[in-house]
Amino acid sequence: MKHRLLICCLAALALGQVCIPLTASAKDNAPKIEATVHLDQEGAPIHPFVHGMFTELLSNMFENGIWAEMLSDRKFFYPVDNSEALFPENTKRHQLRWRPVGPESSVQMDTRDPYVGKQAPLVSLESGKAGIRQSGLWLQKGRSYTGRVVLKGDASAKISVSLVWAAGTSGRQTVVLDGITNKYKKYYFTFTAGADVQDALLEIVGEGSGSFEIGAVSLMPADNVEGFRADMVSILKEIGATIYRWPGGNFLSGYEWRDGIGDPDQRPPRYDYAWDTVESNDMGTDEYMTWCRLIGCEPFLVVNTGFGDAYSAGQWVEYVNGSENSPMGSLRAKNGHPAPYGVIYWGVGNEAYGEWQLGHMSSKHYIWKHNYFGEEMLSKDPGIKLIGSGASVPEQSSQYRNYRRPYQTSLPVPFLSDFDWTGQLLKGSLEYIDYMSDHIYPNYNGYFDGATESWVQHPYEFIDQIRVTSNRVKNSAEAMDKYEELIPALKEKHVPYWIDEWAPPRGRGFASTIGVAATLHEMYRNSYYVMMAGLTSFASLYTYNDVTATISATGLLFKLYIEHQGDIPLGLTGNSPTQTLPGTPFVDIPVEPSGSPTYPLDIVATKDSKSGKVMVSVANPTEEQQSFALRFDGGKPDSKVSVYALEPLLMADQNTVDNPDLITVKTRTEKLGTNITVPAHSVIMYEFTIK
16 A cells, blocks of 8 residues: 555656645545645635625514613513514514503503604503513523613602512512603613523512603613623624625615614614514614624625615715714714714615515616615715625526516526616616625525426435535626626626625534535635625524523634635646536526535635645535545645644534534644545635645
8 A cells, every 4th residue: 555655646746746645544545536736726816705794684683682682672662561462563583572560551552752663651550550571581690780761750650670580579679760750861770680590570660659651671781892792792703704794685675774873762663564573773873883893894884775765875874984074974973973984885775676675676777776876875985885786697597486476587587688687787887886796595495497497396415405505606606707798898897796695505503504614615716706795694603592602613614714714716626526406507507517526525725825825625515524635736735734623423513502512623733645534524624834
């Protein structure tokens, strides 16, 4: 065997390649997979923004997520009663209810003069002690909590606020509120929990006579960081994702940014018709900018082109970036932020092509609208960069599924036709587009049969499923190449993609993380066209409950790649081409298959332009260990290699708050050989020093 290895290495040297000595853990038999890194083949630089995140004021990303507020419906969008159902419905996963204390009839909703929004609970004390309470709060023993309540009432009403974690007087703390008047006033309180519980309650009750009215209530852990959960700030700062898109998605097309500035207690709760839920507006523009500062990411704001208007978008740009002497800049200063934020990147709308989007219109009309927005926004700050709300031919075609809408054209949609949303925008709005958005939510349960022009149900094996998203990345790049061929002005300007929403397969446990790795690899390979990417969503970077959080395997992967992945993609060849999946080019598969020629492994090589180190990252989606022969063309690596390994025991493993270290990045230095063995269901990065 040693003689065979010597012959192999001599042959490789004769070809200008470098053969790495055998690792002790490798199998004796030569692997079938071969990979060669070509050090002299450099691609376009990988932009740091490819490690970005998508956020939306949806579900529990912010409320009962990174925002530290513990109470639901703290400004009383819903009535305080004992009903079972909420009307209108609220689809948020975590939604606590306010309930009456005392007779239900003692609490009525005042709609004539509420403090904020459309109504406020008016509590009558005619029948004795009465008030409101919210249960289901998680507390930690010895932890302090701070809060406030806005109320007014009769001087004869004796009002108190209590945090209750057990029965009896020893199971609660109570603060009596003094100086009650018939004018709304804020009262502050602090509690220290006496037990670990998951069903504590906050009570606001009155005794005596008369009545009182509650405008807003808040309760947060005292260790919150400017309104955010301290543990979440720590985790996301550590991960270091480079850019966060906000305020999102479908919600955006009904969003009024003015509702999210000023005194949080007077920001009205609004119903979100896109997702059938309620938005408190506690997390607004200034809070988002604070968030970006706390975790060290680049801000990326998106304006409402659905129900919104160009004037409002321009006003928002001025609020964010205008001088203190400008009308909106002075308002920002009044709200406590005198210095302009200087946000560079602005998205113009979200999924405007989609009939599900609030304010949807034809591409012809939307081109005019985009241009109105661009002109108005740039008039407030000519230095900003605009991202168009696109849908490339693959994205537009993949959305023509039965659950979206009936077919109106053959698929794929023809390039530059009225159905080609990105093509139309690039033709009609190029002056006001610096980058083009594309979203990637492919069909993981089937493929498009071009012969029958129908979607075919097809359950993919996991090894193929992780390639579905990668295929869409590659196909988007192919589409932009086609656009540059068809639109001469585009080739001169070069408009990279901002894939500001994308999702991997929703596999259990570590499976999803492998899918993320494979997709990032494909983005590195297509770095000329892909500048930014936003994973849907940043909530996948951690796992949490109401009182604690821990980094997830996907969070560990992003941290690893952000800290160690090189910024220059290198050429990589192999002898095991990726398999072609069923489907139709420019609908659900690319013209050329995605992935690396090292099937079933997905391997990408990058170089750090500063240190010269070369990283070889390997995603193994199989349930078996795999071996491959690694060679370098154009340089000689040191035999000692730094290894960073995500190698869970089981594919279904995932970190939880109860088992936060089930998956970790294992770091070691090894003397690798020609044959490298990769554990089953793992992601491994090898860091080489080139001599």
